[in-house]
Amino acid sequence: MNVESDIIVRCKKYDKSAFTELFKMYERYLYKLCYNYVQNEQDALDIAQEVYIKVFNNISSFDAKMPFHPWFRTIAVNTCLNFKRTLRYDSVSLNAGYEDDRTFEEVVAAPWDVESEVLDKELGHIIRENLECLRPKHRMVLILRYYEGLSYEEIAAALKEPLGTVKTDIYRARNILKEKLRSAMK
Amino acid sequence: MKLGGAEMNCGFDREIIQRYADNTIDPLEYIFLKEHINYCGECRKELDMVMTLENELYKFFDDDSELRNLDMNIARLVDDCMCELNKKEKLKYTLNRSIEFGRKVADNSLKFAKYIPGTKIIGKGAKKAALFTGNLMKSLVKKEVEKLLTNLR
Numbered sequence: 354m355n356v357e358s359d360i361i362v363r364c365k366k367y368d369k370s371a372f373t374e375l376f377k378m379y380e381r382y383l384y385k386l387c388y389n390y391v392q393n394e395q396d397a398l399d400i401a402q403e404v405y406i407k408v409f410n411n412i413s414s415f416d417a418k419m420p421f422h423p424w425f426r427t428i429a430v431n432t433c434l435n436f437k438r439t440l441r442y443d444s445v446s447l448n449a450g451y452e453d454d455r456t457f458e459e460v461v462a463a464p465w466d467v468e469s470e471v472l473d474k475e476l477g478h479i480i481r482e483n484l485e486c487l488r489p490k491h492r493m494v495l496i497l498r499y500y501e502g503l504s505y506e507e508i509a510a511a512l513k514e515p516l517g518t519v520k521t522d523i524y525r526a527r528n529i530l531k532e533k534l535r536s537a538m539k
Numbered sequence: 540m541k542l543g544g545a546e547m548n549c550g551f552d553r554e555i556i557q558r559y560a561d562n563t564i565d566p567l568e569y570i571f572l573k574e575h576i577n578y579c580g581e582c583r584k585e586l587d588m589v590m591t592l593e594n595e596l597y598k599f600f601d602d603d604s605e606l607r608n609l610d611m612n613i614a615r616l617v618d619d620c621m622c623e624l625n626k627k628e629k630l631k632y633t634l635n636r637s638i639e640f641g642r643k644v645a646d647n648s649l650k651f652a653k654y655i656p657g658t659k660i661i662g663k664g665a666k667k668a669a670l671f672t673g674n675l676m677k678s679l680v681k682k683e684v685e686k687l688l689t690n691l692r
Contacts, residue, residue, distance in 0.1 A: 357619075367624060369618075372620070376613045379611065380609065384611065385603075394605065397612065402611070405620075406612075409620040410620075476591070477598065482594065495600075499599070500601070524557075527557075531588055534595075
């Protein structure tokens with residue numbers, strides 16, 4: 354997300370309209386990031402509000418020469434990771450057939466072409482349900498990878514973690530979800 | 540990468556499959572994978588699962604259905620933040636004014652004290668008393684130390 358430096362300069366002077374503009378710009382991105390992490394509306398709104406207050410209170414310490422988005426993302430990620438969750442979701446079962454004996458191209462093309470809408474929804478439910486069971490950091494690396502589309506190196510920089518740790522985390526998170534999908538598809 | 544060293548029964552490096560999904564696979568690895576998939580059912584299933592999960596994760600995190608009625612009431616939030624900021628600024632201003640006022644009162648009190656009759660005499664007396672007490676203490680300590688030293692000898 355590109356934020357014009359002019360808005361940041363105005364925010365640093367505590368210009369009310371600049372803050373409104375900046376927060377509006379980030380509204381959807383921030384809410385989705387928080388929602389993906391907590392998977393419920395109320396907690397997502399609470400975290401998003403907390404993030405905005407932190408941004409407002411710390412904007413004076415932000416270096417306007419640096420890109421704004423990574424700074425904002427770091428605040429959002431840390432606020433999510435420090436948040437204590439409250440809700441749990443009901444479990445969903447799945448019985449789906451499994452096709453085999455296909456070529457490389459067929460296997461690679463399959464998830465986009467063949468899966469029915471119903472099955473997609475059910476797989477989504479399985480992911481949602483099992484995201485809850487993942488460790489908070491594992492959940493966050495998945496969000497940064499699949500929601501933000503960051504590379505492993507960028508995730509490591511965002512979380513201030515070594516690259517190896519991030520790779521291990523994402524490997525474990527994916528493995529857990531893969532096992533759940535595999536057992537659901539049997 | 541060591542964690543990618545996990546191998547399946549067929550001995551194929553699972554990480555190559557993940558690298559394909561990540562779009563970071565080498566051209567040579569790609570040829571190798573393509574060939575291998577055509578005869579290994581286990582790796583075909585693994586590739587299928589990896590691609591399904593990748594696809595599902597992208598779809599899952601890209602789902603906008605929760606955003607339709609999003610209204611975070613940003614105008615009110617900014618108002619509240621500005622209000623808090625104003626409160627803090629006011630408090631800071633009041634504290635600074637109080638400190639400045641206290642300093643002025645202390646300065647004026649000292650200036651005033653100079654004009655009270657007898658201030659100089661009292662000041663001199665206090666100095667003399669302090670000097671006398673200091674000397675007395677010194678001599679007492681000296682005597683005691685000397686006594687201790689003679690006892691030791």
